[in-house]
Amino acid sequence: xxxxxxxxxxxxxxxxxxxxxxxxxxxxxxxxxxxxxxxxxxxxxxxxxxxxxxxxxxxxxxxxxxxxxxxxxxxxxxxxxxxxxxxxxxxxxxxxxxxxxxxxxxxxxxxxxxxxxxxxxxxxxxxxxxxxxxxxxxxxxxxxxxxxxxxxxxxxxxxxxxxxxxxxxxxxxxxxxxxxxxxxxxxxxxxxxxxxxxxxxxxxxxxxxxxxxxxxxxxxxxxxxxxxxxxxxxxxxxxxxxxxxxxxxxxxxxxxxxxxxxxxxxxxxxxxxxxxxxxxxxxxxxxxxxxxxxxxxx
Amino acid sequence: xxxxxxxxxxxxxxxxxxxxxxxxxxxxxxxxxxxxxxxxxxxxxxxxxxxxxxxxxxxxxxxxxxxxxxxxxxxxxxxxxxxxxxxxxxxxxxxxxxxxxxxxxxxxxxxxxxxxxxxxxxxxxxxxxxxxxxxxxxxxxxxxxxxxxxxxxxxxxxxxxxxxxxxxxxxxxxxxxxxxxxxxxxxxxxxxxxxxxxxxxxxxxxxxxxxxxxxxxxxxxxxxxxxxxxxxxxxxxxxxxxxxxxxxxxxxxxxx
Amino acid sequence: xxxxxxxxxxxxxxxxxxxxxxxxxxxxxxxxxxxxxxxxxxxxxxxxxxxxxxxxxxxxxxxxxxxxxxxxxxxxxxxxxxxxxxxxxxxxxxxxxxxxxxxxxxxxxxxxxxxxxxxxxxxxxxxxxxxxxxxxxxxxxxxxxxxxxxxxxxxxxxxxxxxxxxxxxxxxxxxxxxxxxxxxxxxxxxxxxxxxxxxxxxxxxxxxxxxxxxxxxxxxxxxxxxxxxxxxxxxxxxxxxxxxxxxxxxxxxxxxxxxxxxxxxxxxxxxxxxxxxxxxxxxxxxxxxxxxxxxxxxxxxxxxxxxxxxxxxxxxxxxxxxxxxxxxx
Numbered sequence: 001x002x003x004x005x006x007x008x009x010x011x012x013x014x015x016x017x018x019x020x021x022x023x024x025x026x027x028x029x030x031x032x033x034x035x036x037x038x039x040x041x042x043x044x045x046x047x048x049x050x051x052x053x054x055x056x057x058x059x060x061x062x063x064x065x066x067x068x069x070x071x072x073x074x075x076x077x078x079x080x081x082x083x084x085x086x087x088x089x090x091x092x093x094x095x096x097x098x099x100x101x102x103x104x105x106x107x108x109x110x111x112x113x114x115x116x117x118x119x120x121x122x123x124x125x126x127x128x129x130x131x132x133x134x135x136x137x138x139x140x141x142x143x144x145x146x147x148x149x150x151x152x153x154x155x156x157x158x159x160x161x162x163x164x165x166x167x168x169x170x171x172x173x174x175x176x177x178x179x180x181x182x183x184x185x186x187x188x189x190x191x192x193x194x195x196x197x198x199x200x201x202x203x204x205x206x207x208x209x210x211x212x213x214x215x216x217x218x219x220x221x222x223x224x225x226x227x228x229x230x231x232x233x234x235x236x237x238x239x240x241x242x243x244x245x246x247x248x249x250x251x252x253x254x255x256x257x258x259x260x261x262x263x264x265x266x267x268x269x270x271x272x273x274x275x276x277x278x279x280x281x282x283x284x285x286x287x288x289x290x291x292x293x294x295x296x297x298x
Numbered sequence: 299x300x301x302x303x304x305x306x307x308x309x310x311x312x313x314x315x316x317x318x319x320x321x322x323x324x325x326x327x328x329x330x331x332x333x334x335x336x337x338x339x340x341x342x343x344x345x346x347x348x349x350x351x352x353x354x355x356x357x358x359x360x361x362x363x364x365x366x367x368x369x370x371x372x373x374x375x376x377x378x379x380x381x382x383x384x385x386x387x388x389x390x391x392x393x394x395x396x397x398x399x400x401x402x403x404x405x406x407x408x409x410x411x412x413x414x415x416x417x418x419x420x421x422x423x424x425x426x427x428x429x430x431x432x433x434x435x436x437x438x439x440x441x442x443x444x445x446x447x448x449x450x451x452x453x454x455x456x457x458x459x460x461x462x463x464x465x466x467x468x469x470x471x472x473x474x475x476x477x478x479x480x481x482x483x484x485x486x487x488x489x490x491x492x493x494x495x496x497x498x499x500x501x502x503x504x505x506x507x508x509x510x511x512x513x514x515x516x517x518x519x520x521x522x523x524x525x526x527x528x529x530x531x532x533x534x535x536x537x538x539x540x541x542x543x544x545x546x547x548x549x550x551x552x553x554x
Numbered sequence: 555x556x557x558x559x560x561x562x563x564x565x566x567x568x569x570x571x572x573x574x575x576x577x578x579x580x581x582x583x584x585x586x587x588x589x590x591x592x593x594x595x596x597x598x599x600x601x602x603x604x605x606x607x608x609x610x611x612x613x614x615x616x617x618x619x620x621x622x623x624x625x626x627x628x629x630x631x632x633x634x635x636x637x638x639x640x641x642x643x644x645x646x647x648x649x650x651x652x653x654x655x656x657x658x659x660x661x662x663x664x665x666x667x668x669x670x671x672x673x674x675x676x677x678x679x680x681x682x683x684x685x686x687x688x689x690x691x692x693x694x695x696x697x698x699x700x701x702x703x704x705x706x707x708x709x710x711x712x713x714x715x716x717x718x719x720x721x722x723x724x725x726x727x728x729x730x731x732x733x734x735x736x737x738x739x740x741x742x743x744x745x746x747x748x749x750x751x752x753x754x755x756x757x758x759x760x761x762x763x764x765x766x767x768x769x770x771x772x773x774x775x776x777x778x779x780x781x782x783x784x785x786x787x788x789x790x791x792x793x794x795x796x797x798x799x800x801x802x803x804x805x806x807x808x809x810x811x812x813x814x815x816x817x818x819x820x821x822x823x824x825x826x827x828x829x830x831x832x833x834x835x836x837x838x839x840x841x842x843x844x845x846x847x848x849x850x851x852x853x854x855x856x857x858x859x860x861x862x863x864x865x866x867x868x869x870x871x872x873x874x875x876x877x878x879x880x881x882x883x
Binding site: 346349351370371372373374375376378379380382385386387388390391395396399400402403405407408451455 | 633761762764765767768770771772774775777778779780781782783820824825826
């Protein structure tokens with residue numbers, strides 16, 4: 001059955017292309033609508049940018065504007081040069097005084113930080129948005145690029161990324177999909193197919209044992225996982241102490257095929273960052289997933 | 299056999315003065331002793347010292363020659379029972395269940411009530427006319443009825459000494475009379491040593507012996523006819539008092 | 555009443571073993587239990603029922619029993635209707651320890667080696683001990699100071715937990731899930747730990763029924779009725795803290811059970827501890843088993859945190875009970 005994984009992959013990239021075309025011509029110069037439905041307008045491209053979310057930091061740098069960043073949040077660690085920038089705490093607990101003192105003309109954050117309520121009265125433009133799906137990665141990249149006046153760079157980046165995704169898809173076109181359980185933390189929280197990571201997993205040719213109707217980030221009953229008997233376990237909580245050993249010690253999990261076969265992937269912290277951050281390194285994240293699933297694809 | 303205070307002093311923590319100074323007295327079985335004096339004289343403190351709840355700063359409280367603090371709580375509770383001035387009575391407990399608490403010092407940690415305990419509980423409740431509302435919950439009883447239940451609980455302890463702290467406070471005339479009657483009969487018929495803090499001097503006049511305290515010291519002790527005298531009471535209570543003398547004197551404060 | 559409640563608990567346990575997000579035929583459930591008791595695991599459903607579900611159901615039962623016993627003991631000894639097993643800071647202490655382990659376990663290896671349950675157990679014990687030390691005057695434990703010390707320490711540690719959670723937002727969901735309680739990865743070892751403590755605590759609790767009753771008339775009266783009040787308070791605090799720390803360390807902070815089950819039982823059978831203690835233990839166990847059953851079946855195979863179920867379902871149930879008893883009175 002070589003057709004099964006191949007078909008949806010291509011459909012998805014085609015849809016992506018369609019959206020790419022739609023949005024390229026849809027928006028006025030310098031104005032974007034953010035995730036809270038607010039219009040953010042800049043008369044001139046932003047030159048002093050603060051990013052309070054690691055994915056925004058990565059996007060700004062990916063379109064070649066790393067030098068316009070004047071401050072970042074404490075979790076932004078990629079690319080490495082941003083680690084030299086002033087750290088402004090987290091989006092939830094930002095050091096507002098230090099942030100304002102940097103005199104930024106644009107702050108990129110997420111919809112829950114509430115920073116726009118504080119900063120906009122001070123005349124600082126705030127863009128609020130976090131990509132939750134593959135398509136939204138491109139949308140938000142395009143929004144950020146618009147505010148920086150770098151639409152051309154963004155289009156090149158997106159075109160290149162989609163081409164790489166399509167090329168990678170060729171690798172998974174053959175072979176049966178292994179069933180996979182993605183563990184975000186030992187509660188265990190997992191990801192549904194409609195989440196960003198769930199989409200990547202599907203693109204990488206993995207069959208998620210978590211069904212879509214459970215939601216994007218469900219807390220899953222362990223006995224259900226035992227009954228599903230996934231072929232592979234992806235431990236995104238490995239940096240926090242979970243491992244093949246701790247999984248084997250869980251009641252009833254010794255009987256899982258993945259445990260018997262040693263098909264338990266322990267990701268490192270940089271790998272977890274790569275997988276969790278819906279940003280310009282999407283093709284690398286996909287490649288990582290494809291690589292680790294390679295030997296379980298029959 | 300006696301409950302005896304010997305040169306007892308007591309000072310509350312952090313206070314600069316003793317609230318009880320050099321007090322000595324004794325309560326024998328089959329006697330009803332009244333403890334009287336103005337507010338703040340130290341009557342309730344003396345009762346707490348006698349029951350072993352407070353420990354004297356100096357001096358000793360002995361029961362049959364042995365310090366009350368050398369007894370364990372359980373052993374002491376088999377000899378001395380207390381009816382406090384105010385007690386918290388869980389509303390949802392039945393009268394009988396509350397009286398049954400009086401058996402606690404006689405029962406082992408794991409033991410259940412024996413038939414003998416049930417007999418004692420019933421006898422105690424009958425003695426205070428509380429048996430007929432044994433099934434009622436405490437919340438449903440009047441103040442006078444509650445006081446009889448608490449007295450029955452004390453009797454269920456089968457004590458030799460019974461300490462009452464203002465047992466007639468907040469009761470109407472009939473319940474006051476009933477309660478004084480119980481106290482007298484428990485002393486004279488059942489042979490208990492009864493020590494009662496009394497506010498009303500005309501109630502105190504019914505006692506066998508009175509101890510008058512003022513500012514933590516005993517100022518007079520003896521038969522009611524000897525203690526309840528107008529000049530002494532006027533001095534101690536700081537108000538003019540008239541007394542109709544006799545074996546049971548009648549005390550009347552003069553209204554200015 | 556006690557026999558009936560014991561039977562009801564049995565029925566609840568069997569139902570919880572039979573039902574789950576994975577359907578297992580009743581015959582296979584029975585077979586799995588019989589084979590499991592002999593140490594055999596043969597078919598796939600045996601793994602589900604005996605290795606995954608059974609320890610989970612039993613852990614919920616013993617945790618419920620422990621919390622309800624500790625709660626009813628505290629309510630009597632502190633004569634405070636709001637008293638629950640977490641009154642002296644056990645939950646906040648355990649929560650703080652768990653949060654620190656979850657968040658910093660990656661960089662501090664000895665934390666990860668000890669694991670969340672052990673760290674939570676120790677921090678719960680340390681917190682209550684601190685409260686006791688601060689409140690202690692000579693050999694006595696004044697109730698008001700003790701409760702104040704526990705509540706204040708608890709608030710400080712809760713603030714600490716929030717701070718640790720915010721320090722690493724990727725771990726926030728994990729910490730939150732632990733704080734809301736879960737029996738997801740219950741194992742036989744956890745069950746054994748709690749059973750060991752309960753084997754000591756239940757007979758002590760049943761035996762102390764008269765002492766608990768005496769505490770209800772006030773400390774001075776209880777002394778005069780022969781109860782060594784201070785020694786008894788120490789004993790209760792030590793046993794209840796062990797119970798609570800063990801329960802919290804394996805199941806997280808499950809609210810409500812220790813507070814409301816004793817009250818519900820009191821509404822049903824009155825305040826005498828001869829009935830109140832055994833029935834609180836039985837219904838605490840049954841209630842938490844049912845709550846966990848709901849947590850893992852309502853949205854199956856997704857789960858709800860069991861602490862959410864206890865409060866969401868238990869709250870209204872208790873209010874109805876309270877209302878009905880008031881109308882009868």
